[in-house]
Amino acid sequence: MIATIKAEWRKNRFRPAFLISSGLVAAVVVLVFMTNWYQATHPGQSDRPIPLAMLFPDQFVNDVMGAGFPLGAAMAIVLGAIVAGSEYSWGTLKTLFTQGPGRLTTWSGRIVVFTAWMAILSAILFAVGAACSVLIVTVNNHAIVWPAVADIAKGFGAMWLILTVNGMLGIAIAVLVRQSAAAIGIGVVYLLSIEIIAVRFIDGLNNGSYKWIGNLFLGQNATALIGHLSNAKGVTISAEQSLIVLFAWLAAMLVIAAGLQRVRDVT
Amino acid sequence: MENTTIVETHGLTKRYGSGVLAVDSVAMSVRRGEVYGFLGPNGAGKTTTLRMLVGLIRPTSGTATVAGHTPGDPHGLARVGSLIESSAFYPYLSGRANLRVVADLAGVDQKRVNEVLDVVELSSRAHRKFGTYSTGMKQRLGVAAALLKDPDLLILDEPTNGLDPQGMAEMRRLIKDIGQGNRTVLLSSHLLGEVEQICDRVGVISNGKLVRESTVQELIGEEGVLVRAQPLDKAEQMLATLFGNDAISRQDGALHLKVKPEQSSEINRRLVGAGIGVSELRPFERSLEEVFFQLTGERQGS
Ligand SMILES: Nc1ncnc2c1ncn2[C@@H]1O[C@H](COP(=O)(O)OP(=O)(O)OP(=O)(O)O)[C@@H](O)[C@H]1O
Numbered sequence: 001m002i003a004t005i006k007a008e009w010r011k012n013r014f015r016p017a018f019l020i021s022s023g024l025v026a027a028v029v030v031l032v033f034m035t036n037w038y039q040a041t042h043p044g045q046s047d048r049p050i051p052l053a054m055l056f057p058d059q060f061v062n063d064v065m066g067a068g069f070p071l072g073a074a075m076a077i078v079l080g081a082i083v084a085g086s087e088y089s090w091g092t093l094k095t096l097f098t099q100g101p102g103r104l105t106t107w108s109g110r111i112v113v114f115t116a117w118m119a120i121l122s123a124i125l126f127a128v129g130a131a132c133s134v135l136i137v138t139v140n141n142h143a144i145v146w147p148a149v150a151d152i153a154k155g156f157g158a159m160w161l162i163l164t165v166n167g168m169l170g171i172a173i174a175v176l177v178r179q180s181a182a183a184i185g186i187g188v189v190y191l192l193s194i195e196i197i198a199v200r201f202i203d204g205l206n207n208g209s210y211k212w213i214g215n216l217f218l219g220q221n222a223t224a225l226i227g228h229l230s231n232a233k234g235v236t237i238s239a240e241q242s243l244i245v246l247f248a249w250l251a252a253m254l255v256i257a258a259g260l261q262r263v264r265d266v267t
Numbered sequence: 268m269e270n271t272t273i274v275e276t277h278g279l280t281k282r283y284g285s286g287v288l289a290v291d292s293v294a295m296s297v298r299r300g301e302v303y304g305f306l307g308p309n310g311a312g313k314t315t316t317l318r319m320l321v322g323l324i325r326p327t328s329g330t331a332t333v334a335g336h337t338p339g340d341p342h343g344l345a346r347v348g349s350l351i352e353s354s355a356f357y358p359y360l361s362g363r364a365n366l367r368v369v370a371d372l373a374g375v376d377q378k379r380v381n382e383v384l385d386v387v388e389l390s391s392r393a394h395r396k397f398g399t400y401s402t403g404m405k406q407r408l409g410v411a412a413a414l415l416k417d418p419d420l421l422i423l424d425e426p427t428n429g430l431d432p433q434g435m436a437e438m439r440r441l442i443k444d445i446g447q448g449n450r451t452v453l454l455s456s457h458l459l460g461e462v463e464q465i466c467d468r469v470g471v472i473s474n475g476k477l478v479r480e481s482t483v484q485e486l487i488g489e490e491g492v493l494v495r496a497q498p499l500d501k502a503e504q505m506l507a508t509l510f511g512n513d514a515i516s517r518q519d520g521a522l523h524l525k526v527k528p529e530q531s532s533e534i535n536r537r538l539v540g541a542g543i544g545v546s547e548l549r550p551f552e553r554s555l556e557e558v559f560f561q562l563t564g565e566r567q568g569s
């Protein structure tokens with residue numbers, strides 16, 4: 001297991017896809033802060049005015065989580081699909097699986113390193129978000145006030161969980177279809193559109209008596225978790241449920257992907 | 268048993284999901300220390316068999332023992348280095364970095380990386396990205412990776428595929444070197460010359476069936492003498508009385524005699540003495556090619 005983690009880390013640390021996605025999430029956070037800043041200082045041009053204080057350090061966790069879902073999650077799906085799918089297109093799965101460690105051990109190493117990468121991405125999101133908020137508060141001559149450490153930790157944990165679940169969705173789809181391109185397409189379209197349409201449809205059925213099914217979807221619970229942490233109004237799913245459902249998705253994706261890797265022929 | 272054979276299969280069969288019966292009841296045995304040639308035309312089932320031996324695919328039925336374990340067992344794999352079909356590595360990593368990844372997985376010391384790079388003479392290009400390698404360099408890196416574990420058994424699937432004549436010659440020399448000592452090499456190929464040059468024993472597979480397994484010498488058969496004479500019928504009759512009907516066969520207007528080449532002069536004397544004109548009389552050896560086409564039913568020159 002240690003050996004496979006080492007190998008996976010060696011493989012992925014300079015991987016262009018990871019470096020590019022790190023840069024992209026950083027850019028997304030900067031973009032979100034800057035556009036909000038512009039809207040906050042030009043209130044007449046927006047129908048949803050944003051108070052400038054929303055962008056100060058004491059609020060930065062909420063801002064970062066807003067950028068992290070769904071944009072960061074989409075990035076995680078893409079990364080997961082690339083990580084798992086490229087092993088098929090390069091044929092490297094056979095190289096991995098003929099070295100000695102069993103398939104599940106090799107697979108576990110990959111998952112550990114991938115979840116570590118999701119933590120790194122979350123850290124980048126938070127660091128860049130904090131920097132942006134400091135910039136804005138300094139330019140506006142206000143004192144820097146940080147959120148409580150516990151709130152930062154909770155937000156970080158939620159971000160990591162949301163990125164990891166979505167990344168695992170990308171991985172599982174890529175393993176299922178044995179390639180990255182189709183997996184990226186399926187995963188991102190699912191996250192940004194199919195799920196939203198499906199939930200809206202299910203929630204509307206029979207005066208909402210199937211809403212509980214709609215409440216089991218991935219994006220619903222990610223949104224709810226973020227909502228709870230940023231004290232948003234109108235969140236119908238409890239924080240506990242959102243955590244349980246997200247972990248259940250994580251486990252399901254893991255088991256499906258691991259099972260397929262374990263039993264399927266590698267040709 | 269376990270000390271003399273390193274690969275042993277019984278009724279090994281693979282039917283792919285598509286319904287293709289790629290390997291059909293193969294019983295092969297590879298002895299420790301030999302270079303075994305696994306010979307067969309395109310699509311015969313070589314790669315499929317080798318994939319089963321390293322546990323990449325599951326047999327539909329039958330069993331195999333490789334290095335004392337079932338295929339794919341971590342303990343067995345630790346003793347087996349393989350290059351199946353083409354070499355596959357991460358294109359964005361250098362040759363050396365790729366070997367480091369494999370070394371980590373295989374649990375061998377990183378020092379081995381430079382050693383095997385030297386063995387395949389790739390050290391000077393090891394810093395370049397795998398994606399920029401030529402076919403020959405890729406294959407050599409594949410062999411290097413297979414050697415990392417210092418394996419008891421090396422399984423190479425058509426390692427000279429896609430190489431130019433010089434690259435092929437180098438690869439053969441390399442395999443010969445690697446196969447010295449106690450190491451066993453299982454080499455698949457459809458190139459007869461290759462197998463004839465470097466293998467001790469061969470298994471011939473055709474349409475998924477193992478049609479022959481023997482030493483190269485046995486496969487080629489005993490030596491003989493070829494006779495061209497006028498009139499041929501008279502010569503055939505005469506030689507039949509001397510050596511028996513079984514020892515004579517007629518091919519392409521010549522007589523093939525299963526006798527020792529030393530008897531040539533006597534044959535000549537007798538034929539000439541009987542007034543038969545001898546136009547050609549020489550020892551001959553069946554080429555592996557002839558045997559191969561005979562066994563696999565493949566047409567020559569196709
Ligand atoms: N993944 C696969 N799915 C379905 N059929 C396959 C698969 N791989 C190989 N086959 C079929 O199995 C048969 C044997 O193929 P295999 O690759 O084992 O032959 P081979 O002896 O290695 O040939 P070559 O010399 O061309 O490499 C062929 O008919 C081939 O079409």
Ligand SMILES: [Mg+2]
Pocket residue numbers: 313314315352424425
């Ligand atoms: Mg083949």
